[in-house]
Amino acid sequence: MTTATLPAPARPRRLAPVTGLRNTFTLTWRSVLKIRTNMEDLVGLSLQPIMFLLLFTYVFGGAISGSTHAYLQLALPGLLVMTVVFATMGTGLMLNQDITGGVFDRFRSLPIARWAPLAGAVLGDMVRYLISVAVTLGFGMILGFRVSTGVLPALAATALLLTFALAMCWVSALIGMLVKSPQGVQMYGFLAMFPLVFGSNLLVPSGTMPGWLQAFVRVNPMTYLTSAERGLLTGGGVATPAIRALLWALGIFVVFAPLAVRAYRRRT
Amino acid sequence: MTNAIEASGLVKRFGKTTALDGVDLVARTGTVLGVLGPNGAGKTTAVRILATLLQPDGGQARVCGYDVVRQAHQVRESIGLTGQYASVDDGLSGINNLIMIGRLLGESRASARARAGELLERFGLTDAAQRAVKTYSGGMRRRLDLAASLVGHPRVLYLDEPTTGLDPRSRTDVWGMIRGLVADGVTVLLTTQYLDEADQLANDITVIDHGRVIAAGTPDQLKNATGGQVLEVSPADPAHRDRVFAVLAARTGATPATETETGMVRVPVADPVVLPVIIRDLDAAGVVLAEFSLRKASLDEVFFALTGTRAPDDPTQTRELERSAR
Numbered sequence: 001m002t003t004a005t006l007p008a009p010a011r012p013r014r015l016a017p018v019t020g021l022r023n024t025f026t027l028t029w030r031s032v033l034k035i036r037t038n039m040e041d042l043v044g045l046s047l048q049p050i051m052f053l054l055l056f057t058y059v060f061g062g063a064i065s066g067s068t069h070a071y072l073q074l075a076l077p078g079l080l081v082m083t084v085v086f087a088t089m090g091t092g093l094m095l096n097q098d099i100t101g102g103v104f105d106r107f108r109s110l111p112i113a114r115w116a117p118l119a120g121a122v123l124g125d126m127v128r129y130l131i132s133v134a135v136t137l138g139f140g141m142i143l144g145f146r147v148s149t150g151v152l153p154a155l156a157a158t159a160l161l162l163t164f165a166l167a168m169c170w171v172s173a174l175i176g177m178l179v180k181s182p183q184g185v186q187m188y189g190f191l192a193m194f195p196l197v198f199g200s201n202l203l204v205p206s207g208t209m210p211g212w213l214q215a216f217v218r219v220n221p222m223t224y225l226t227s228a229e230r231g232l233l234t235g236g237g238v239a240t241p242a243i244r245a246l247l248w249a250l251g252i253f254v255v256f257a258p259l260a261v262r263a264y265r266r267r268t
Numbered sequence: 269m270t271n272a273i274e275a276s277g278l279v280k281r282f283g284k285t286t287a288l289d290g291v292d293l294v295a296r297t298g299t300v301l302g303v304l305g306p307n308g309a310g311k312t313t314a315v316r317i318l319a320t321l322l323q324p325d326g327g328q329a330r331v332c333g334y335d336v337v338r339q340a341h342q343v344r345e346s347i348g349l350t351g352q353y354a355s356v357d358d359g360l361s362g363i364n365n366l367i368m369i370g371r372l373l374g375e376s377r378a379s380a381r382a383r384a385g386e387l388l389e390r391f392g393l394t395d396a397a398q399r400a401v402k403t404y405s406g407g408m409r410r411r412l413d414l415a416a417s418l419v420g421h422p423r424v425l426y427l428d429e430p431t432t433g434l435d436p437r438s439r440t441d442v443w444g445m446i447r448g449l450v451a452d453g454v455t456v457l458l459t460t461q462y463l464d465e466a467d468q469l470a471n472d473i474t475v476i477d478h479g480r481v482i483a484a485g486t487p488d489q490l491k492n493a494t495g496g497q498v499l500e501v502s503p504a505d506p507a508h509r510d511r512v513f514a515v516l517a518a519r520t521g522a523t524p525a526t527e528t529e530t531g532m533v534r535v536p537v538a539d540p541v542v543l544p545v546i547i548r549d550l551d552a553a554g555v556v557l558a559e560f561s562l563r564k565a566s567l568d569e570v571f572f573a574l575t576g577t578r579a580p581d582d583p584t585q586t587r588e589l590e591r592s593a594r
Contacts, residue, residue, distance in 0.1 A: 019374070026371040034359040039402050053555040102355035106416065109319050167487050 004087060015142060020113030024120045027107075031094075031124020041090070045128055049083045056203060064204055069144050076140040077157075078202035079227035081222055084165045085131045085197055089189040091125045091169040092176030097183045099177070099267060118264055122169055124163040129165045133158055148234050157232035159162070160242060164225055167249035170256035177263035202226045220246035272297040272319060272332055272424050272455035278335075279326030280313050280479075286314040289479035290327065293457075295472070300446070300456040302470030304463065304571060309481040311459045315426050318457065319349050328329050332423055348417030351428025355413065362412050363388060363397040387415040391445070407438035414445060424455045431465060443468060463567040473567075475574055482574050488524075491565045498569065499537045499546075502559040506531040515549045527539040537562065555583075 061071035370380025
């Protein structure tokens with residue numbers, strides 16, 4: 001390695017938006033690198049969907065749908081939704097670790113855009129979501145799931161999941177900003193996500209649920225997202241549930257992204 | 269510019285707690301300013317304000333001529349921050365930590381990589397470059413932290429307790445690196461809980477307690493200003509300790525301290541004129557002396573005299589304070 005001193009680069013006085021974008025991409029690169037070096041995260045991202053698939057298919061399958069194969073066709077789109085929504089919790093967890101560990105203080109002492117660390121973390125997490133979608137879909141197909149619609153609808157299904165995750169991760173980010181410790185993030189995250197995920201048509205048809213629960217299922221964004229995923233992967237109506245899921249995603253984003261950004265500014 | 273850091277009347281409140289109550293700090297360009305103070309004195313809050321991480325509620329501060337509130341961006345271009353809270357990323361390798369910062373500062377991929385390699389070599393981390401930081405020892409981590417704060421060639425460097433928790437060997441290494449930086453013209457603001465560290469490194473020292481500056485000056489000035497010199501007397505016969513105590517108390521007007529293990533009696537002396545009188549009195553009292561020495565007060569004694577405490581500073585406390593105030 002060279003020991004010659006490099007001249008300090010001349011930097012602009014004020015931050016141009018393009019500088020903020022470049023900062024964001026550098027920090028996205030950081031997040032993606034961290035997935036590679038953090039074995040626990042990678043194992044969790046890939047083994048958790050596999051575990052869910054095996055358990056739900058073989059424990060619930062026969063009882064709910066008569067056969068595990070028939071159940072897999074019903075449940076896999078729901079499991080995709082569940083996996084991605086749970087994966088968004090990692091966003092809040094990592095933001096919280098970055099803040100409590102002092103990494104964000106380092107970023108804030110640098111002449112970079114204030115919003116870049118947040119944007120970089122969220123963008124980097126899209127890669128994590130993509131991994132969990134790929135593992136769930138791939139392993140589901142090994143177990144016997146068949147996409148009966150085609151490649152393009154399957155790609156659209158993935159895009160819809162990622163779009164929704166991009167909105168949901170702001171809920172997680174907000175929790176990550178408000179809660180003191182990473183353990184707290186995990187607890188509040190599960191408290192927020194579990195009722196949403198299970199109070200839906202994600203794993204079972206909602207016909208046998210009590211009326212008040214059916215009412216909740218009918219407004220739950222997870223229900224629309226799951227219905228849209230089913231339509232895109234195994235056939236059936238897509239437009240209505242997809243539009244409603246996207247509207248929900250937009251609503252969640254519009255409410256929670258500014259709240260998370262505000263909490264971020266206060267916290268750091 | 270003669271002063272790299274100029275802060276006057278800094279005030280910071282967290283809820284009902286006043287962390288800083290009008291603090292003045294001055295660091296001359298190219299020198300080391302040591303900031304000392306006991307638990308919760310406000311040192312960490314002061315550094316966070318000077319590093320643009322916190323906004324003051326009152327007073328003002330300029331770093332390299334830039335206002336820390338109105339010209340925060342220019343301040344950030346001039347500073348490096350190392351310590352308990354500005355940390356490196358555990359999940360990345362050593363070299364990627366440094367490359368990331370270089371890229372954030374706008375360097376090209378190639379020059380960020382070159383600068384990272386150069387710094388790793390300078391801090392003896394070349395062999396560990398590819399390893400994740402979470403596998404590093406405490407000393408290696410601290411060196412990488414220091415390297416990370418130097419990527420952008422800062423003109424002012426904040427070191428918040430840079431050697432806390434390090435073994436003596438690593439401490440000496442870090443001291444050597446700090447001296448090297450100062451020789452290159454970098455201005456250093458150092459907070460420390462080790463008085464010998466401040467004594468070794470600092471050109472000027474500011475002592476903070478309860479959010480106020482209680483003393484400022486060179487180490488020698490501080491030592492002279494408080495107590496000046498210390499007289500240490502050991503009788504040959506430990507049974508004569510009480511007689512020594514009585515003579516020293518009578519002649520200096522201060523209350524001597526006694527060391528039980530060695531039998532040494534110690535007292536601050538304002539005016540050396542009393543020494544011959546003390547010797548005559550001790551002789552008259554029949555005390556045979558094993559040791560009789562006059563020395564400059566240590567910074568430790570100065571610190572104790574100023575604050576009435578020897579407790580080390582706890583940097584986590586300020587963060588807790590910040591958080592609980594929200």
